[in-house]
Amino acid sequence: MIADVRGASVEETRSRILAATREIYALRGSRGTTTREVAARAHVNEATLFRHFGTKGHLLAAMLDHYNDTSSLNEVLDGLTGHATLEEQLRVLGIAAIESMRRKEDLIKIAMAEEIADPHAQVCVWRAPTAAKESLVKYFGQKIEARELRGDSAWLARIFMSLFFSYVMARRLWSGIDAPQDEAVEMMVNMFLDGARAN
Numbered sequence: 655m656i657a658d659v660r661g662a663s664v665e666e667t668r669s670r671i672l673a674a675t676r677e678i679y680a681l682r683g684s685r686g687t688t689t690r691e692v693a694a695r696a697h698v699n700e701a702t703l704f705r706h707f708g709t710k711g712h713l714l715a716a717m718l719d720h721y722n723d724t725s726s727l728n729e730v731l732d733g734l735t736g737h738a739t740l741e742e743q744l745r746v747l748g749i750a751a752i753e754s755m756r757r758k759e760d761l762i763k764i765a766m767a768e769e770i771a772d773p774h775a776q777v778c779v780w781r782a783p784t785a786a787k788e789s790l791v792k793y794f795g796q797k798i799e800a801r802e803l804r805g806d807s808a809w810l811a812r813i814f815m816s817l818f819f820s821y822v823m824a825r826r827l828w829s830g831i832d833a834p835q836d837e838a839v840e841m842m843v844n845m846f847l848d849g850a851r852a853n
Contacts, residue, residue: 668706670696675717680760683768684714721761726754727786731793740802740851741843744814747790748839751818762823787811804852813850817842 662670674695678687689710693700707713730750734743755762794814795807803810821838833841 664706667696667698667702671698671703671706671713672717672720675713676721676761679714679717680764683764687714689713718761721758726750728789731789734793740797741847744843744846745839747793747814748818748843749835751815752822752835752839755819755822759822787815790815798852801852803850805850810850814846817846 671692674692675687677695678691687710689700689703692713693703696703703713707716727750730746734746737743737746790811791807794803794810797803798805798807798810818839821842825832832838
């Protein structure tokens with residue numbers, strides 16, 4: 655058994671446990687993640703892990719909430735008023751989406767694999783993406799009301815994010831036509847606006 659790291663604060667201990675959980679979860683998924691292995695990787699006793707999180711289910715939910723934070727997207731959305739044109743706003747959103755997905759690529763992949771295996775098991779995996787979706791739907795709704803875009807706000811959000819999701823998550827599929835990030839964002843924003851811009 656691994657001895658707890660002496661002198662670590664509660665927050666440091668929680669952070670180590672969450673980081674270890676993410677590493678193991680990304681390799682083995684929910685079923686393959688054991689509290690014993692997480693505790694060993696985090697250099698804590700398993701009792702310490704349970705004292706902080708209670709159950710394996712609570713541990714996984716806490717890890718997913720911790721690493722799927724949507725505050726950065728909301729900050730980006732709040733800061734869009736400083737960008738004059740719709741094109742500039744969408745470019746900023748596109749870059750933020752790519753960077754966010756790259757930070758969470760391991761979690762996205764395992765969540766998708768687990769959803770295929772058991773579509774009802776991973777509700778907590780999609781809490782943060784659902785919150786992000788709601789923020790984007792609201793943003794696109796405002797653009798429709800301002801007569802800058804046309805269509806259904808939920809569909810616009812889905813299509814917009816799908817472009818960037820494909821760019822990040824399907825790199826191997828599209829490797830022959832890859833482009834630098836800024837160039838890809840500009841192309842995707844232009845294609846999106848060709849279909850969604852209000853006349």
